Amino acid sequence: MEVNLEFIRKQVLEMDQTLIRDFNPKDDFDKEKYSGFEAMAEIDVLICEEPTTLTVGFPKRFPNVLPSFYDDENQFGSIPHKLPGGLLCFTRIDSLLIDTRYPSSIVLNCLEKVISLIESGITGENQNDFMEEFEVYWIKKSFLDIYAHIDTSNERVRELNLWSKNIPENDFFIAASEKKDDIENLEKLVKHLFKIDISNANKYRCFYIPLKEGTFLIPPLDEKWSFSELKTNIMSNLTEENLKIFNRLANRPVKSTSLEYIIVGLPTPNGNVALFGFGMTGNKIPFKSHKKNKETQKQLHPFILKPKDMSVYNAKINRWHPSHLIGRSGGHIQLNDKHILIAGVGSIGSEIAMRFAKAGVGKISMVDNDRLEFGNIHRHVLGSDQLYYAIEEVPLMQKSKVFGMKDEINRKYPFSKVEAFYKDILTVPEEMDMNKPNFDLIIVAIGSPNTEMELNRLFQGLPEPPPTLYTWVEPLGIGGHTLVTLNGERKGCYQCLFKPDEIEPIFNRSAFAQPFQDFSKSITGCGSSFVPYSFLDSERSAILTVEAGIKILMGKMQGNPLLSWKGDPSLFEESGYKTTIRHSFDSGKLEETKYLYKDSSCPVCSLEGRDTSSIAN
Structure with a gap:
C-alpha cells in the first residue's frame, strides 16, 4: 500500500490536536540512510516549549507498522534511547496495539511518546536509562563477538579462559570458567553447543571485572572510548577489594601473545548486570624479565603498563551461562x-x-x-x-x-x-x-x-x-x-x-x-x-x-x-x-x-x- 502523506497531512492539521504545528512531506530523501521507508516528512512541534523540527519515516506497510522518528540535527545532544544517526526508540512494537483505521491518530500517539522521551532526556529524568540500555549502545560500536559463560552473581574480579578459533568468515571467541579442572568439561560443552572444537584453539588472558554498585556510566554514543577513558571508567569504579585482586592478577606476567581481553560487569538500576567487553593490542608490548635471556620475557597487562600505539576493539558479549539463560526464559x-x-x-x-x-x-x-x-x-x-x-x-x-x-x-x-x-x-x-x-x-x-x-x-x-x-x-x-x-x-x-x-x-x-x-x-x-x-x-x-x-x-x-x-x-x-x-x-x-x-x-x-x-x- 502506498503511503499518502498529503492525506495524512490534511487529516492531522484538521484534527483537534496541539502536538503538530506543521507537517511537510519530503519529496526527496536519502534512500540509503533511511532504508526501508516509503515516505518521509518533517514535522514542527514544541519540545520543552521550544519550536523543534523532527523527521518522520513511514514504512511501506504503514499503518500496520509504526512510523520512526529522528533527531536529524542532533538538537538534543546525548539523551537516552537516541541511537547514532538520530533514531529515537520510543516504544516496543509488541507493547502498542495499532488501530489501522486511524493512521493520523497513530502518528499523534507515537509523537506523544517521542516528545515525552525527549523531554525526559533533556531534564535528566531518565538518565538511568543509559545504564539499562548500555549493552545496546556498546554493541553498535562492537567489532568482536565473545560467547561468555560468566556467573554475574559472583562479584569478584577473576581471570577467565578465553579461546579464539578461526572459522569460515569469522573468528570465534569463547570465554569461560577460570578453573583448570573444568577445562575438559568445558571443551565438551562448547563442542556440544557450538559444534566447535577448542582443544587446539589459541588461548589468551581475559579478566572479568565487576564494577561496584552505584556505578554510573554513559555509554559511548558517537565515538568509541579511548584507551584512557576505558581504563579510567573501569578502574575508578572498582571496590577496594577488587582493585587489590586485579592488581595482583594483572601484575602476574604471562607469555607474550600481544592480545589481552577484558569483560566488564556493570550493575544496572533494575538489578541486572550489563556485560561489555573489549580486546587490546599494541605494537610494543610491555615486558618484564628477571633474566637477560629474551625467552624468559613475559607480557604485562596494559592496565599496568600501557604499550605504545594501543588499539582497542569493542566486543559484544553473548551470554550462555545457565543463570542468564534460565532467568531470561x-x-x-x-x-x-x-x-x-x-x-x-x-x-x-x-x-x-x-x-x-x-x-x-x-x-x-x-x-x-x-x-x-x-x-x-x-x-x-x-x-x-x-x-x-x-x-x-x-x-x-x-x-x-x-x-x-x-x-x-x-x-x-x-x-x-x-x-x-x-x-x-x-x-x-x-x-x-x-x-x-x-x-x-x-x-x-x-x-x-x-x-x-x-x-x-x-x-x-x-x-x-x-x-x-x-x-x-x-x-x-x-x-x-x-x-x-x-x-x-x-x-x-x-x-x-x-x-x-x-x-x-x-x-x-x-x-x-x-x-x-x-x-x-x-x-x-x-x-x-x-x-x-x-x-x-x-x-x-x-x-x-x-x-x-x-x-x-x-x-x-x-x-x-x-x-x-x-x-x-x-x-x-x-x-x-x-x-x-x-x-x-x-x-x-x-x-x-x-x-x-x-x-x-x-x-x-x-x-x-x-x-x-x-x-x-
Whole structure:
C-alpha cells in the first residue's frame, strides 16, 4: 500500500490536536540512510516549549507498522534511547496495539511518546536509562563477538579462559570458567553447543571485572572510548577489594601473545548486570624479565603498563551461562541447587523430567526399569530415535527409558546434571539415603497404586523425608491428579485416598471415574493391554505436577493438597463409563475440598495409625 502523506497531512492539521504545528512531506530523501521507508516528512512541534523540527519515516506497510522518528540535527545532544544517526526508540512494537483505521491518530500517539522521551532526556529524568540500555549502545560500536559463560552473581574480579578459533568468515571467541579442572568439561560443552572444537584453539588472558554498585556510566554514543577513558571508567569504579585482586592478577606476567581481553560487569538500576567487553593490542608490548635471556620475557597487562600505539576493539558479549539463560526464559535460578528424584519416566514422568530441566533444576535423578517401545513414542517425550542403541556388536539393543531421557535432557539442557538408574524403584530406598538434604523433592509417576502405597509407607517412615508428589491420569481424557505429601507435615498421604470401607474393597476416593470399571484396552491380546489416554492428558498432569513442585521448592506452597484437573468427559461417557460425584465438582469446589481427602485414622500418616518405631525423634 502506498503511503499518502498529503492525506495524512490534511487529516492531522484538521484534527483537534496541539502536538503538530506543521507537517511537510519530503519529496526527496536519502534512500540509503533511511532504508526501508516509503515516505518521509518533517514535522514542527514544541519540545520543552521550544519550536523543534523532527523527521518522520513511514514504512511501506504503514499503518500496520509504526512510523520512526529522528533527531536529524542532533538538537538534543546525548539523551537516552537516541541511537547514532538520530533514531529515537520510543516504544516496543509488541507493547502498542495499532488501530489501522486511524493512521493520523497513530502518528499523534507515537509523537506523544517521542516528545515525552525527549523531554525526559533533556531534564535528566531518565538518565538511568543509559545504564539499562548500555549493552545496546556498546554493541553498535562492537567489532568482536565473545560467547561468555560468566556467573554475574559472583562479584569478584577473576581471570577467565578465553579461546579464539578461526572459522569460515569469522573468528570465534569463547570465554569461560577460570578453573583448570573444568577445562575438559568445558571443551565438551562448547563442542556440544557450538559444534566447535577448542582443544587446539589459541588461548589468551581475559579478566572479568565487576564494577561496584552505584556505578554510573554513559555509554559511548558517537565515538568509541579511548584507551584512557576505558581504563579510567573501569578502574575508578572498582571496590577496594577488587582493585587489590586485579592488581595482583594483572601484575602476574604471562607469555607474550600481544592480545589481552577484558569483560566488564556493570550493575544496572533494575538489578541486572550489563556485560561489555573489549580486546587490546599494541605494537610494543610491555615486558618484564628477571633474566637477560629474551625467552624468559613475559607480557604485562596494559592496565599496568600501557604499550605504545594501543588499539582497542569493542566486543559484544553473548551470554550462555545457565543463570542468564534460565532467568531470561522464565525459569527460576533458585532451582539451580535443587535435586529432585523422579520415579517412573513413562508418558507423565518423562514430561515432568523435561519440564523440571527446562525450569532450571540443577540435578535430576530418574528411576525406571522399563524400556522404550514403538507403542510408547506418541505419548512420550522420547521419539523413535531413542528406541535402540547404536552398538555394532549388538544390533537392535533396546534402550531403557531412563538412559534415553538422560541423553535427551543432556542434549537440550546441558547445564542440568542428570543421573539415570535402570532399576525397580522399590530397591532404591535400600541403596541410597532418601532423606533431606540428599533430595529436595520426590515425584512418583509410575501409575501403579499398589507400588505407590508401598512407597508411601517407606517415605512416611523416613526420619527427614523430602516433599513427595504422586501423579496419575484417568482414562479417556476425563482428568488427572497430583497429590502433595510430606510438605512440612506428615498428615495427609497417598494411603489416605484408599480409606477402607466395611462393605466394598478399597478404591481411590479422588477418582473421577467410578471404581471397579475395566478401562484396559488390547490390540493383540493380554500382552498388549493398556489404559487409553492421550499425550495431552500426560502433559496436563505433568504441568500440574511441575507447577506444584516448583512452588514447593521455592517455599510457596504449604500443606498437602490434592490437586486435580478435569477434561472433556464426552468420549468417556460415550464409551459407557460412569463418573463419580467428585467429577461433578467445578474448579472452585475442587479447590475448596483439596484437603478433605485426609483420613484421620489412616494406618500410615495418622497419629493413631502411624508406626512411630521407624521414625526418628
